[in-house]
Amino acid sequence: METILEIKNLKTHFFTKAGLIKAVDDISFKIKKGEIVGLVGESGSGKSITGFSIIGLIDAPGRIVSGSINFKNEPLLNASSNRMQSLRGNRLAMIFQDPMMTLNPVLRIDTQMIETIKAHDKNISNQEAFRRCRDTLGLVGISSPEERMKAYPHQFSGGMRQRVCIAIAMLNKPDLIIADEPTTALDVTIQGQVIYEMQELCKKTGTALLWITHDLAVVAGIASKICVMYAGRIVEQGSVDDIINKPMHPYTIGLIKSVPSQNKRGEPLHQIEGMVPSMLELPIGCAFHDRCTETIEKCKIEKPIETNQSDSRVIRCFNFKDIRK
Amino acid sequence: MLNTDSNSKNINVFMYKFWSDFSESKVAVISLLILIAIVLIAIFAPLISPSDPYDLSKVSIMDSRLPPMAKNFAGDIFILGTDGAGRDMLSAIFYGLRVSLGVGVMSAIFALIIGTIFGISAAFFGGKYETFIMRIVDIQLSFPSILMALIILAAFGKGIEKTIIALVLVQWAYYARTARAAALVERSKEYVEAAQCLALGNKKIMFNHILPNCMPSLIVVGTLQTAHAISLEATLSFLGLGLPITEPSLGLLIGNGFQYMHTGDFWISIFPGVALLITIVSINLVGDQLRDMYNPRLKK
Amino acid sequence: MTDILKVLQVSKNFVKPIDIASKVVNMFGNFYNQEVVHAVDNVSFNVTSGEVVGVVGESGCGKSTLGRMIAGILPLTSGKLDFHDQHYSGFDEGNYKHNSHIDLKIQMIFQDPFSSLNPRQKIIDIISEAPIHHKLISKKDKKYFVKDILNKVGLGTDAMDRFPHQFSGGQRQRIGIARALAVSPEFIVCDESIAALDVSIQAQVINLFLKLRQDLNLTYLFISHDIGVIQHIADRVVVMYLGQIVETASSDEIFSHPNHPYTKALLQGVPTLDTKKKIYTPIKGEIPSPINPPSGCYFHPRCKFSTNKCITDKPSYKEVSPNHFSACHLNS
Numbered sequence: 025m026e027t028i029l030e031i032k033n034l035k036t037h038f039f040t041k042a043g044l045i046k047a048v049d050d051i052s053f054k055i056k057k058g059e060i061v062g063l064v065g066e067s068g069s070g071k072s073i074t075g076f077s078i079i080g081l082i083d084a085p086g087r088i089v090s091g092s093i094n095f096k097n098e099p100l101l102n103a104s105s106n107r108m109q110s111l112r113g114n115r116l117a118m119i120f121q122d123p124m125m126t127l128n129p130v131l132r133i134d135t136q137m138i139e140t141i142k143a144h145d146k147n148i149s150n151q152e153a154f155r156r157c158r159d160t161l162g163l164v165g166i167s168s169p170e171e172r173m174k175a176y177p178h179q180f181s182g183g184m185r186q187r188v189c190i191a192i193a194m195l196n197k198p199d200l201i202i203a204d205e206p207t208t209a210l211d212v213t214i215q216g217q218v219i220y221e222m223q224e225l226c227k228k229t230g231t232a233l234l235w236i237t238h239d240l241a242v243v244a245g246i247a248s249k250i251c252v253m254y255a256g257r258i259v260e261q262g263s264v265d266d267i268i269n270k271p272m273h274p275y276t277i278g279l280i281k282s283v284p285s286q287n288k289r290g291e292p293l294h295q296i297e298g299m300v301p302s303m304l305e306l307p308i309g310c311a312f313h314d315r316c317t318e319t320i321e322k323c324k325i326e327k328p329i330e331t332n333q334s335d336s337r338v339i340r341c342f343n344f345k346d347i348r349k
Numbered sequence: 350m351l352n353t354d355s356n357s358k359n360i361n362v363f364m365y366k367f368w369s370d371f372s373e374s375k376v377a378v379i380s381l382l383i384l385i386a387i388v389l390i391a392i393f394a395p396l397i398s399p400s401d402p403y404d405l406s407k408v409s410i411m412d413s414r415l416p417p418m419a420k421n422f423a424g425d426i427f428i429l430g431t432d433g434a435g436r437d438m439l440s441a442i443f444y445g446l447r448v449s450l451g452v453g454v455m456s457a458i459f460a461l462i463i464g465t466i467f468g469i470s471a472a473f474f475g476g477k478y479e480t481f482i483m484r485i486v487d488i489q490l491s492f493p494s495i496l497m498a499l500i501i502l503a504a505f506g507k508g509i510e511k512t513i514i515a516l517v518l519v520q521w522a523y524y525a526r527t528a529r530a531a532a533l534v535e536r537s538k539e540y541v542e543a544a545q546c547l548a549l550g551n552k553k554i555m556f557n558h559i560l561p562n563c564m565p566s567l568i569v570v571g572t573l574q575t576a577h578a579i580s581l582e583a584t585l586s587f588l589g590l591g592l593p594i595t596e597p598s599l600g601l602l603i604g605n606g607f608q609y610m611h612t613g614d615f616w617i618s619i620f621p622g623v624a625l626l627i628t629i630v631s632i633n634l635v636g637d638q639l640r641d642m643y644n645p646r647l648k649k
Numbered sequence: 650m651t652d653i654l655k656v657l658q659v660s661k662n663f664v665k666p667i668d669i670a671s672k673v674v675n676m677f678g679n680f681y682n683q684e685v686v687h688a689v690d691n692v693s694f695n696v697t698s699g700e701v702v703g704v705v706g707e708s709g710c711g712k713s714t715l716g717r718m719i720a721g722i723l724p725l726t727s728g729k730l731d732f733h734d735q736h737y738s739g740f741d742e743g744n745y746k747h748n749s750h751i752d753l754k755i756q757m758i759f760q761d762p763f764s765s766l767n768p769r770q771k772i773i774d775i776i777s778e779a780p781i782h783h784k785l786i787s788k789k790d791k792k793y794f795v796k797d798i799l800n801k802v803g804l805g806t807d808a809m810d811r812f813p814h815q816f817s818g819g820q821r822q823r824i825g826i827a828r829a830l831a832v833s834p835e836f837i838v839c840d841e842s843i844a845a846l847d848v849s850i851q852a853q854v855i856n857l858f859l860k861l862r863q864d865l866n867l868t869y870l871f872i873s874h875d876i877g878v879i880q881h882i883a884d885r886v887v888v889m890y891l892g893q894i895v896e897t898a899s900s901d902e903i904f905s906h907p908n909h910p911y912t913k914a915l916l917q918g919v920p921t922l923d924t925k926k927k928i929y930t931p932i933k934g935e936i937p938s939p940i941n942p943p944s945g946c947y948f949h950p951r952c953k954f955s956t957n958k959c960i961t962d963k964p965s966y967k968e969v970s971p972n973h974f975s976a977c978h979l980n981s
Contacts, residue, residue, distance in 0.1 A: 041369070066847040067818075181935050182708075211707035212874060213932045216918030238848055241877075241920035268922055282852035284881035285921060289900070292859055293881070295852040299817050539765035543825070545722045547779035547832060548752040561769045 026096075028200050028232045029055040029078070034091035036070075036077045043304045047073040047086065049256035052330070052338075053249075055200065058230040060223075062243030062264070065253030068300050071236045074253075075202045078234075079118050080108045096199065114144040117193035121205035123185035126192060127177040133188055134173040137161075140195050160191045163228075165221050183214035187221070194225060200232045207242065219246060240279060244268050249336065252276050255301060255311035258330075262337035272333075272344045274316045310342070318343045370642045377638030380631040387628055391447040398440035399428070403595075408435045414614050430616040432606060438616060441602055442624045448598040449625065452509065453579035456516035460578075461571050463517065464524025469563065471525070472532035473555050483529065489522040494577075495584055502590040512591045516578050527570040531563035565643040572636035576629045583625055599625040652734075653836060653868050654696040654719070654755075659728030661689040661714050686939045688714040690892035691728070696836075701862065701869040703883030703900070705876060705915070709939050710889040712872045716838045719870060720757040732836070753783065756829035760841040762821035766813040772799075772824055773809040776831050785832065794831070801864075802827045803857060819850035826857065830865070838870045843878065855882060876919050880904055888912050891939055891947045894966065898973035908975040910952045946978065954979060 036048040048070040055061050065071040076082050078093055080100065093100040095116060100108070112118075120126055128136060137157040141148060161169035164187040177185055186206060193201050203222070207215040223246045226233050235243050243250060244264060251261040252275065260273035271277045280286060281294040298315035301307060307314055313323040320343045328340045372378050390397065400407055412421045412435035420426050429438035467486075471479040489497070501515040535541060536559060544554045583600030585591035587607075592598050597605070599621045606617030665684040667675070689711040696702050704712045717723040719730060721737070730737055732751045759765035766775060776795045780786045786794050796806045802823040813821055822842060829837060839858070843851045855878065861867060873879055879886060879900075886903045888896040888911065896909040907913045914932040934951040937943055943950050949959040958978050966976040 066849060183935060211936065212876070212915060213707060213918050214935070215920070216932070219920065239920070240848075241922050244922050245920055279849060280922065282849060283922060284855075284877040287881065289881055290859075292856045293852040295856055296849040299819060299850065300847065539759040539761055540767045542717075542722055543757070543759060543765055543828065544767075546720055546757045547782075547828070549779060549782055553782070558767055558770075562767070 025059075026057040027054050028057050028059075028096060029234070030092075030094040031074075031078070032092045032094075034074070034077060034093060035089040036073050036082055036086060037089045038086040040085050045303045046256050046306070047303065048077060050091070051251075051253070051256075051258045052091075053251050053258065053261055055232050055234060057199070058226065058232055059249065060226055060233045060235060060243075060247045062240075062247035062250040063234060063236045063253060064238065064240055064243060064250055066238055066300055068255065068303055069253040070256040071238075071253050072204050075118065075204045075234065075236050079112060079116060079202060081118075110144065113140055113198075114196045115199050117196075117198040117201045119186075119189050119193050119201060119203040119206045121208055123182070123189045124177065126189045127185060129177050132174055132176055133180075137173070137188075137192055137195060140192055144196055156195065157191075160194055161188070163194065163225065164188075164191045165217065166191070183210050183218065186210060186218060190218070190222065190225075194229070194231070197229060198231060200234065202234045202236070204236045205238070206235075208237065208239070215242075222246070240268065241283070252279070255303065255306060257311070257340060258338070259312070259341065260339045262333075262339075266337055272346065273339055273341050274318045274344065275312050278315075278317075318345070367642075371638060374638045374641075377634055380634035380638075383627065383631045384635055387446060387631070388450065390443055391450045394440075394443040394447045398437070398443045400425075400437050400440050402436035402440040402444060410435050414609065414617070416614070417616050417620075429620050430614075432602075432617045433609060438620055441597070442599070442621055445597055445599040445602050445621060446624060446628065448509075448592065448596050449579050449582060449600070449628070452513055452516070452582050452592070452598060453575050456513045456520065456578050456582075457571055457575040459513070459517045460520035460574070461524050461567065464521040464526075465528045465560070465563075465567060467521070468525040468528025468530075469532045469555050469559055472529045472536055473551065473559065479529075482525065486522045486525050489519075490526070494519045494581060498581060498585055499588075499590065502585060507590060507593050509592055509596055512582060512585065515585075515591075516581060519581065520574055520578060523574055524567065524570060527566050528563055531566040532559050535559045535562045569636060569640045569643060572632060572639055576632035576636065579625070579632070580629050599628075651698050652695040653698040653732065654870075655729075655731040655734075656692060656694050656696075656715075656719065657729040657731065659689060659692050659715070659718060659730065660687070660726050661711070661718060661723070662686065662726045663688055684940055687892050687942070688939065689718070692889075692892075692894055693728075694887055694894065694897055696868060696870065698835075699862075699866060699868055700884045701871055701882055703879035703886045704870060704872045704889060705874065705879050705886060706889035707874060707915075707936055709891055709936050711892040711939075712889050713840055715889075716757065716840045716870060716872045720755055720838045721751075722757070753779070753832040754834055755836045755838065756832065756834040757838045757840060758822070758825050758829055758842045761845055762818040762825065763845075765825050766821055766828075768813055771810055771812060775813075775824060776827050779828070780831050783832065795827075798827045798831055801830065801861070803853075817850075818846050819854060822846065822854055823857065826861070830861070834867070836868045836870070838872070840872045841874070842871075844873065844875065851878070858882065876916065877921075888915070891937065891942055893947060894974075894976070895948065896973075896975045898970075898975075902970070902973050906970075906973075908969050908973065908980065909948075909977050910954055910979075911948050912975075914951075946976075 032052045034048055034051050035046070038045040038047055051074065053061070063071045063074060077088055082088060088101060095111070134154065134157060138150070138153045141153045141156060157173060158169045161173060166172055166184065166187055180188065207218050210218060219242065222233065225231065235247060237243060247264050249261065250264050250267040251258045252267065252273065253259065254275050260267065260271065260276050267276060268280065271280055278296040282296060284293060287293045296315055301311060309324045309326055310328050313319045316323065322342045328342050330338050330340045332338050395401065402408065412431050413433050415421060415427050415431045417430040418426065418428060419430060427437050429442065431437055432441065467482050471482040497519050498515045501518060502511065505511045541554060541558060544558050582591060582598060583603065586598050586600030587604040589604060592601055594601065602621035603618050603625070606621065609617045663686040667683055692715060704715065706712050714723065718725050732755065735751065737751050773791065773795050776798055777786070777791045780794065781788055781791065795809055799806060799808055804820065804823055804827070813824070816824065843854050846854060858869065859882065862869065871879065871883055883900045885897065885899050887894055888909065890911050896903065896907070896912045903912065904916065907916055918932060932951055937947065937950065945961045946959045946964050949955040952959065956978065962978070964976045964978045966974055967980055969975050969980050
């Protein structure tokens with residue numbers, strides 16, 4: 025299957041007054057056409073920065089330092105800003121955690137949606153654009169879209185606004201959507217709806233999806249591949265079945281074990297000791313070693329490199345237990 | 350993020366951070382230095398003035414209206430000239446700075462205290478009390494401050510205490526409004542709810558919890574308002590109201606010297622004016638930088 | 650087992666006052682209704698000593714409002730609260746917690762680790778301020794007292810002289826817990842206390858809660874939207890929707906035999922670590938606005954099983970099996 029996105033050894037660093045922050049430090053992964061990939065990590069892991077790097081929204085004091093991002097075999101890193109602008113919203117779209125980061129509160133929904141279409145297709149007629157907007161809104165589950173389109177963002181509830189953002193992302197039938205915590209701020213029942221709709225949409229339109237989240241459970245149901253990030257690096261990636269049911273990296277194992285449903289009711293939960301280190305003061309060696317149960321001497325001095333276990337499984341650890349043996 | 354600072358370093362951390370943010374603007378740093386110089390001049394005026402311009406035994410009408418850098422018969426040099434009564438302009442300006450700054454700062458401090466008390470209590474108690482206070486604030490702020498000050502001084506007469514009172518009455522509303530806005534933001538934060546949960550009592554919550562967190566906004570308003578107070582007082586003195594001739598501020602000097610402008614003795618009015626200008630501008634520039642520093646939206 | 654807390658028909662209304670213009674128009678015959686939000690509507694339940702009661706629901710269900718009323722920082726509109734059989738509700742606006750007997754026995758732990766600590770207070774003062782104010786300890790015992798409490802929540806004594814911004818989210822929640830423990834409470838309301846924390850830190854804080862409950866004999870009202878956590882930590886569960894309780898039962902019972910359609914939908918919609926490609930059958934519709942709740946049963950517009958009766962009549966809150974209550978017409 026065609027590879028839509030290929031990231032190789034990406035490094036995005038922030039040169040702040042307080043020091044150098046290696047927000048993304050050498051990550052590599054691929055997304056195929058129509059695939060849903062989950063990028064999972066806690067705060068400070070660099071997952072959101074990865075999304076911003078792909079779509080080209082990294083501002084000073086941050087900068088992509090090295091590596092490559094290939095979108096349908098076209099390198100994005102040195103692309104001109106005109107080229108990036110023609111790709112964004114068109115072939116490559118992004119959905120943010122807060123719908124109000126996408127929606128302009130003083131413009132009506134139809135104005136904003138038609139603007140998105142016309143930015144990439146100057147010849148389209150107003151009626152045609154309107155029709156496409158209406159159809160896309162219907163696609164994301166908004167009833168009576170023709171009337172609702174005339175409303176302003178504040179007249180929608182949170183879940184509706186997020187659906188509108190998804191619709192805007194889908195307007196030009198992009199090849200890849202990057203979704204940065206799209207359901208984190210939504211209620212449980214609305215979250216369920218939105219996850220379901222995104223799943224259906226991707227099936228129907230063949231759009232690939234990079235779902236960035238801190239919640240493994242959310243991507244467990246819909247992703248086919250998961251990348252787990254910690255302190256700027258991908259520590260483990262593989263098929264969703266491998267990662268959730270047969271994790272091998274101590275951090276992934278710790279994360280999964282500490283979910284309440286994996287523990288006996290009322291008993292203390294399995295916990296990962298310690299805290300996520302400050303990105304300004306990362307330990308020497310593996311960033312996870314001071315919280316890890318499997319640390320050996322090597323972990324304290326050297327940073328682990330990625331080792332390929334099979335076609336899709338990659339793990340970054342010196343001392344993982346290979347449970348397949 | 351665990352810092353390894355110990356207790357004694359905490360203050361240093363704050364100061365260091367303050368200075369590194371403040372010094373991002375070279376203009377603000379220069380203004381601050383000028384301001385410090387002005388304050389020192391005002392404090393040490395008697396020690397550094399070439400002469401005491403209000404010692405009637407030393408002032409001689411023979412020295413009147415000498416231009417800058419002129420010498421009198423005794424060989425004393427007057428760097429900025431003399432005024433109509435023979436007083437050394439430089440010394441008069443130093444003493445005038447003292448009065449201007451003193452009146453400006455004192456009125457700002459009293460207005461700050463009064464305005465903060467009303468503003469924070471209005472935000473905390475809400476309801477009819479808040480509406481009442483804020484309507485008074487609104488009415489007061491819709492009057493031009495000069496007009497209000499003039500009316501008050503015309504009613505109560507001249508004098509340094511009455512001037513300060515007039516300035517306080519004119520200014521407290523700015524502080525009240527700022528304090529209320531800042532207090533409303535803090536009031537909705539959970540640490541205030543926690544303090545209520547711990548039954549700490551309204552007074553303690555308002556003044557030990559909410560007030561310290563409103564200080565940044567109040568300091569900004571205080572700085573900018575001090576400049577405003579100084580210029581207000583100068584206007585009043587220029588117009589002949591406000592301070593008496595025995596305690597001349599820069600405004601009064603400008604006013605008194607104005608009559609000599611027609612005869613070409615510009616220095617009697619202009620130099621105090623320049624001194625006033627430098628004072629007000631440097632306070633404003635420092636206040637601007639403070640405001641930018643404390644504006645969270647400008648932070649990256 | 651005694652009931653430590655009794656919540657009796659508690660309601661909380663938020664009224665948006667009519668402005669002057671509308672008042673004038675009203676005088677001329679037009680009628681502008683006051684907008685009333687029934688944030689909490691006739692809620693009743695009991696909490697036994699030593700129990701963990703989980704309150705679960707989505708936005709607009711009123712669980713945070715309920716928590717704040719129980720903690721004594723929000724006055725009730727109607728109803729009664731009894732603590733150890735002593736009436737303690739009916740605060741005046743602005744004069745909360747004047748009943749000194751239970752002042753400090755009920756404490757609260759808040760959601761946002763960043764705004765729940767005064768940024769200008771040192772940790773030692775944050776924790777010792779209330780005990781000193783209420784004369785529970787003397788000023789000279791401050792240091793030892795705070796050391797002891799910090800120990801209980803798993804923080805070192807070097808935390809004492811630092812400021813909140815020097816700590817991570819998880820550590821700040823521990824400080825918030827220490828502050829609550831400093832006044833020796835019996836009952837703690839946890840309002841989404843772990844929602845803002847990273848997943849790996851949530852487990853630590855949950856374990857701390859469980860340990861403290863055991864060591865100090867505490868009772869919890871645990872408010873959360875995270876059903877997985879509630880399932881793990883709660884003995885009994887109260888499910889709220891739009892200000893009303895729709896179902897109450899023991900934790901085991903409610904997760905194995907949910908009765909109310911909303912509870913069923915809620916449990917079904919929660920993402921789990923089940924990798925078999927789940928076909929989500931989400932519940933339709935939006936959460937209605939609390940200003941204009943639906944008629945009859947609030948849930949009927951979204952309910953798969955709604956009947957005509959559901960549109961017109963409010964369901965009664967009945968016992969459907971021992972200690973299992975539910976408000977649904979399907980039960981009659």
